[in-house]
Amino acid sequence: MNYDVIAVGGGPAGIGAAYAAAGCGAKVLLLERSGRLGGTAVQSVVGPLMGGVESRIVTEILARLGGCCVDFRRMDIELFDLLAERGVEILLHAPVSGVRLEGNRVTGVEAECREGRRIFSARCVIDCTGDGDVAFRAGVPFEIGRAGDGLMQPVSIMxxxxxxxxxxxxxxxxxxxxxxxxxxxxxxxxxxxxxxxxxxxxxxxxxxxxxxxxxxxxxxxxxxxxxxxxxxxxxxxxxxxxxxxxxxxxxxxxxxxxxxxxxxxxxxxMPAAIGVRETRRFEGVARLEKGDCIAGRRFADAVVRRACFSIDIHNPAGGGQAAGHEENAVGTAERAQPYDIPYGVLVPRRLDGLLFAGRCVSASHEALASCRVMCIAMALGAGAGAAGAYAARCGCELRNVPVTEIRHVLFD
CATH class of the missing domain: 3.30.310 (TATA-Binding Protein)
Incomplete structure (x- = not known):
């Protein structure tokens, strides 16, 4: 089956991507491996939804959910209705198992559905899986863990x-x-x-x-x-x-x-699955750095504006914040100023037809500790969804999408 945009992963990034793309008139499919939408909020009881951000899409979705303190028991029903009203096709119990490639272009994905393997094609595939399952299978280079020992942030049962x-x-x-x-x-x-x-x-x-x-x-x-x-x-x-x-x-x-x-x-x-803070971070056209967050940097091609959350690194080798790690003192998280996130962190450096959004974007270990939270992930998804819809409509490459042409979708 053919679509303009396929968003893979039904968490905050995937919700933002599907909602934004459909709002731009794209034919959208949202694939989710589990039986519920909402990602870690629903599956892992992670709340409240954190991270300040300037985003029309996030504001609209949070208004539908009743704010940042959500009811995990009914959040997915609200999301089903929200996306259905925009015409998004949703397929649950459909974990992606493969990627369709033509040269250096992603043209679709394979999903292991209950009835067997199915193939879905699209002008744009957006990887919102958190772990970057699509980008990984497509061979996009990635980093994992912090510099030096490669340790990732701990996982938690909330x-x-x-x-x-x-x-x-x-x-x-x-x-x-x-x-x-x-x-x-x-x-x-x-x-x-x-x-x-x-x-x-x-x-x-x-x-x-x-x-x-x-x-x-x-x-x-x-x-x-x-x-x-x-x-x-x-x-x-x-x-x-x-x-x-x-x-x-x-x-x-x-x-x-x-x-x-x-x-x-x-x-x-109890959650259905443990909450994971960090895994693969993929190579993009641009890379978000810790210094961008600390300085509150602005970008001309921003798809997220005024993202605001601390450099929240949970200690990979002990309790609390990152004890013994130079980025943090024990029990504290280093403060960030409201910063922008450029479109290039969503775009693979060497592959067409694919974007990534959420916690698998191109960012350093420290920068990801800020932009990984759910409201910012949702805004990243919205940026990817709007870009994917524009590329499908205008026939341009994803890396060449003029951000000025999608800002009216993302910002008031």
């Missing part, structure tokens, strides 16, 4: 806990909250670190963040951490899934024993 007393519960969403004084005169940070050193918590759990959920008696827990995991390895992910879930129950026991209002807490929702 989960919902219910049964919390809404009048007595505490929250901990940032470093400032971690330093609040508890009833015994000690800070939350001190209590967690003592529990870690005393063996009540896993060695890698030195920070426990408790985010508000849509229900008053629930919190999202962001605390588990499994190191030395390659998110492109099934064996590594298997080990991480098991270890992360064990950690989740140890943390639950600690919360019930320690925090007022959590005495009757229980796990109300």
């Amino acid at each position: 989960y919902l806990i219910g049964g919390i007393d809404p009048l007595r519960r505490m929250k901990c969403t940032c470093e400032q909250d971690a330093r609040i004084t508890m009833v015994n005169g000690r800070t939350w940070e001190e209590i967690v670190l003592e529990a870690q050193s005393g063996g009540r918590l896993p060695d890698t759990v030195s920070v426990i963040r408790l985010y508000h959920a849509v229900r008053e008696d629930e919190n999202i827990v962001n605390a588990t951490q499994v190191n030395y995991i390659d998110g492109t390895s099934s064996a590594d992910l298997t080990r991480a899934e098991i270890e992360g879930r064990r950690q989740a129950f140890r943390i639950l026991d600690f919360l019930r024993e320690t925090v007022p209002g959590y005495e009757n807490a229980f796990i109300s929702q």
Whole structure:
């Protein structure tokens, strides 16, 4: 079957890509390997949706979802309806297993559907898989991990806990909250670190963040951490899934024993899959660097404007932020100024017919730690979707799309 644009991956980047491309009049197919849309937000209970950004598309989608604090149980239904209204064709349970190439051009993908292998062709394929499964199979060069030892950020099981007393519960969403004084005169940070050193918590759990959920008696827990995991390895992910879930129950026991209002807490929702922060970063025409984020750099060909999130590197070899890594001090994330992201980070250097969006774009390890979060990933997808639709309509190469011609789609 033939399409103008195929977006592979139904997470924030894929949603942004499909929504933007269809809004430009393109015939769009969205392929998703699982049975739900929403990516890590739905599959891995990752919330709230983080990252500030200037993006018409992101604003419209978040308005439909009710804001950044989403209901994981119904988010995918809202996304189905949103995309259906724009005429996007959606195919679930369709993991991509191959790429169709003609010379140096990607012309489509192969998907292992339940009924067998199917081939889908398009003028533009957008890789929104997170791990860059399409770009990898097409042979696009990539980097993985940080400089020196190649370690990637740890993976985490995030989960919902219910049964919390809404009048007595505490929250901990940032470093400032971690330093609040508890009833015994000690800070939350001190209590967690003592529990870690005393063996009540896993060695890698030195920070426990408790985010508000849509229900008053629930919190999202962001605390588990499994190191030395390659998110492109099934064996590594298997080990991480098991270890992360064990950690989740140890943390639950600690919360019930320690925090007022959590005495009757229980796990109300476990994720279907562990959350992965970082894997392949592909070679593009341009590359986003840490310095661009720190300085708040502007680009003439920006497809994302005023992206805002810290250089959030979780320690690849210990707990908390990147201890011993020169980019971060323990327990902190280096601040970034609102920055632009150029179109070139979406465009492979040597291959036509393909774009990438989300956390597999062309960026350094440090820059990715900022632009990987979901609202920015969605904006990157929107940029790719608008570019793909323009190329299909005008017959130009993706690398030659004039960004000035798609800005009205992306920005107010």
